[in-house]
Amino acid sequence: MKQLLQLSAVTKSFGAVQALKGISFDLQAGEVHALLGENGAGKSTLIKIITGAHQPDGGTIEITGVRAEKLSPAIAHKLGIACIYQQPALFPDLTVAENIGLRLESANSLSRVDWNSRRNQAQKLLQRIGADISPDAEVRSLSMPEQQLVEIACALGAGARIVIMDEPTASLTQKETQLLFAVVRDLRASSVGIIYISHRLEEIFQLADRVTVLRDGESVATCPAKETNETALIKLMVGREISQIFPPAESAPGEIVLSLKNLGCTAGGVKNVSLDVRAGEILGLAGLVGAGRTELARTIFGITPADIGEIFLRGERIENHSPQEAVARGIAYVPEDRRRHGVILEMPVAQNMTMAIHRRIFPGTWLRFGAERACALDFIRQLDVRAYGPEAPGHSLSGGNQQKVSLARWLATEPKVLILDEPTQGVDVGAKSEIHKIIRRLAKDGLAVLMISSDLPEILGMSDRIAVMRGGTIAATLPGKSVAHEVMAVALGQKRSGG
Amino acid sequence: MKKYFRELSVAAALGILLLALGIFAPSFFQPQPLLSLVTREAPTLVVACGMALVIICRQIDISVGSMFAVCSVCAGLLAAMHWPLALVLAASVLIGAVFGAFNGALVAGLGLPSIVVTLATMVTWREGLRWLRQGVWVDLPNDVQWFGLPQMAGQWTLVLVALTILILLALAMKHFSVGRFIYAVGSDAEAARLAGIRPRLLTFGVFVFMGALTGLAAMMNTIQSPQVDPNSGTGLELKTIAAVVVGGVAISGGRGTLWGVFAGLLLLACISPALTHLHVEAFWGKVIQGAIILLAVVADGLRTRKQRN
Numbered sequence: 177m178k179q180l181l182q183l184s185a186v187t188k189s190f191g192a193v194q195a196l197k198g199i200s201f202d203l204q205a206g207e208v209h210a211l212l213g214e215n216g217a218g219k220s221t222l223i224k225i226i227t228g229a230h231q232p233d234g235g236t237i238e239i240t241g242v243r244a245e246k247l248s249p250a251i252a253h254k255l256g257i258a259c260i261y262q263q264p265a266l267f268p269d270l271t272v273a274e275n276i277g278l279r280l281e282s283a284n285s286l287s288r289v290d291w292n293s294r295r296n297q298a299q300k301l302l303q304r305i306g307a308d309i310s311p312d313a314e315v316r317s318l319s320m321p322e323q324q325l326v327e328i329a330c331a332l333g334a335g336a337r338i339v340i341m342d343e344p345t346a347s348l349t350q351k352e353t354q355l356l357f358a359v360v361r362d363l364r365a366s367s368v369g370i371i372y373i374s375h376r377l378e379e380i381f382q383l384a385d386r387v388t389v390l391r392d393g394e395s396v397a398t399c400p401a402k403e404t405n406e407t408a409l410i411k412l413m414v415g416r417e418i419s420q421i422f423p424p425a426e427s428a429p430g431e432i433v434l435s436l437k438n439l440g441c442t443a444g445g446v447k448n449v450s451l452d453v454r455a456g457e458i459l460g461l462a463g464l465v466g467a468g469r470t471e472l473a474r475t476i477f478g479i480t481p482a483d484i485g486e487i488f489l490r491g492e493r494i495e496n497h498s499p500q501e502a503v504a505r506g507i508a509y510v511p512e513d514r515r516r517h518g519v520i521l522e523m524p525v526a527q528n529m530t531m532a533i534h535r536r537i538f539p540g541t542w543l544r545f546g547a548e549r550a551c552a553l554d555f556i557r558q559l560d561v562r563a564y565g566p567e568a569p570g571h572s573l574s575g576g577n578q579q580k581v582s583l584a585r586w587l588a589t590e591p592k593v594l595i596l597d598e599p600t601q602g603v604d605v606g607a608k609s610e611i612h613k614i615i616r617r618l619a620k621d622g623l624a625v626l627m628i629s630s631d632l633p634e635i636l637g638m639s640d641r642i643a644v645m646r647g648g649t650i651a652a653t654l655p656g657k658s659v660a661h662e663v664m665a666v667a668l669g670q671k672r673s674g675g
Numbered sequence: 676m677k678k679y680f681r682e683l684s685v686a687a688a689l690g691i692l693l694l695a696l697g698i699f700a701p702s703f704f705q706p707q708p709l710l711s712l713v714t715r716e717a718p719t720l721v722v723a724c725g726m727a728l729v730i731i732c733r734q735i736d737i738s739v740g741s742m743f744a745v746c747s748v749c750a751g752l753l754a755a756m757h758w759p760l761a762l763v764l765a766a767s768v769l770i771g772a773v774f775g776a777f778n779g780a781l782v783a784g785l786g787l788p789s790i791v792v793t794l795a796t797m798v799t800w801r802e803g804l805r806w807l808r809q810g811v812w813v814d815l816p817n818d819v820q821w822f823g824l825p826q827m828a829g830q831w832t833l834v835l836v837a838l839t840i841l842i843l844l845a846l847a848m849k850h851f852s853v854g855r856f857i858y859a860v861g862s863d864a865e866a867a868r869l870a871g872i873r874p875r876l877l878t879f880g881v882f883v884f885m886g887a888l889t890g891l892a893a894m895m896n897t898i899q900s901p902q903v904d905p906n907s908g909t910g911l912e913l914k915t916i917a918a919v920v921v922g923g924v925a926i927s928g929g930r931g932t933l934w935g936v937f938a939g940l941l942l943l944a945c946i947s948p949a950l951t952h953l954h955v956e957a958f959w960g961k962v963i964q965g966a967i968i969l970l971a972v973v974a975d976g977l978r979t980r981k982q983r984n
Binding site for chain 1: 849850851852853855856858859862863865866867868869870871872873929930
């Protein structure tokens, strides 16, 4: 068997976060090599390094035995590396033939377009993978799996020998998945090497020859798919010692503050969610990316209002049609992407903190800078925000401190329910544990906390109870003392008999 | 100091220009021509204040020139019908507000890009007016010019009105919640919405206000002459946007002050007369104005890039 790709001791850091800690990985011609790992394990970073989108900090990459010194997307393309993303990256307004032509033809913008040969080439490629798609169809009119087939046709036409597929079946039905698998098997038979990423374990056993499990930026195991099983893989994915120390839960939870009954939102893909959150409790909301956790939060907060089901706040039925209504009722939502939806980077810390409470601290809307400063100083002290003062602009703060400012804005509204979406994403270890202490203290003071996190140790360490979401609904609610692989098994949808 | 660096550098440029004129062409500072220059710019300042708000809110309104013309002609016709001047003023402001509301409804209500919406209304109002009036000038009764005051008093009144509006708005932008919210929406509309601000309502309001100020400015222009030019306000959008950008308001929204806009407007307005007094050919005026605008945009671009890294 021919070696297509060999990565040795590849490392990559983003700021203080080390995403890859010396990964070795190889791919042979004519094999499907599955790549597994929970959110943030380093899969995407690894893929981006192979496709040349990121440059590794250390380590070597060999492609068909030749060392690739500086990989860029253009060079990777020439070397026969193609990547098929979950959302195909095609031009929706152009036809299939035009899309394929754009990818394959030389980028000489002055050369004449030979429409006939472009069309014939597209036809041939589509036939080769057995796709019944007209080259003249507009991509917009194609279904998701058809678009993926077009992507595969592009990859083939470019003479790709290494094809990376990133969760290709995430939006496919069972039947479409089987069709895709047939194409993948054909590719394998023609000695293409395929790196296959999926959260669906059963697919991996159907398709893969070998499996590599990533965890925290390290490759923890590579083995033939035949020699392992679902339970063993889940254990490998989550099996880490919990090195961080989390603040202990102290008080017993009080009355139910927020209660959801069969809540659904078609626009957000949230279905039939029933959930109670008590005062003084941290309810962890776990699940894979795309399981509907953020969408649920946005529904509760009135950004994408619910179209079915009920929300009760302290036993009283409420309907939130907008964030203003939710804020007025005592619900706060600290959004996921603090740089885009949280802190306004051009505004000083103090202005950011008082953004949601103008009506309260500035009656009559005449701003009182003294009151604003006092309020900001109070939160800066309470949350230990490191900034040179209340007048420091948002962009001058580190990620952890921006997150604290975002948190302060919402605490200032004196909420009863606090929804946190990935509160420590991209935050360094020190700030992370400070934020954890703050969250626990808030719960102790009687706040009902709903914490969304993709960081499994954080969920396990912080939560009094854990609700696991899958496919837009709550798949199970587990006690806080659960073990990682129990949560992962529910999130991945493993059948009970297998675990 | 660092926070207002941009505004201060424009003010410094203006200071240097005035100083140079003081040394090389003291004739520039003769009171009567200077007062006339400032009076001519007073309506532009009022429109520029509105434009600053619109751009801080990350929108743009290029229909101000056409709204200005429509309001001017309407005000002229009403004055010619011997309406009391106070009522004419109110009508002009109201008409401006209605036209502004039309822009605002399309931009905020339907979520259309403001540059396209106001491009369409700019052309439509201008051509509609041309078709209706066939380019006829409106003659005004004698007592309309300078509100029936002596010319000097009338000129001072206009200058004071413009300065009052500038000062009130500058204070409001800093000291009122609504001002803060305009900055917030211009910086990050989604973050603002999540914080319980209503970006769409605010955007609509800003466009209405822009229209109302244009109506006021039209009135301030109308009383300066014995006739109303149906083509008045041509190029007003470029003049005001240039002043706003030179004054340090980020075209991407969320940043800038009205003081900067004031300095920017004065700087651009002084260039042409200054050249005349310095005996430089007039066409250099446009070149220098263009260069100043370019410099301002490049400075802002560099600043944003630095911030991003």
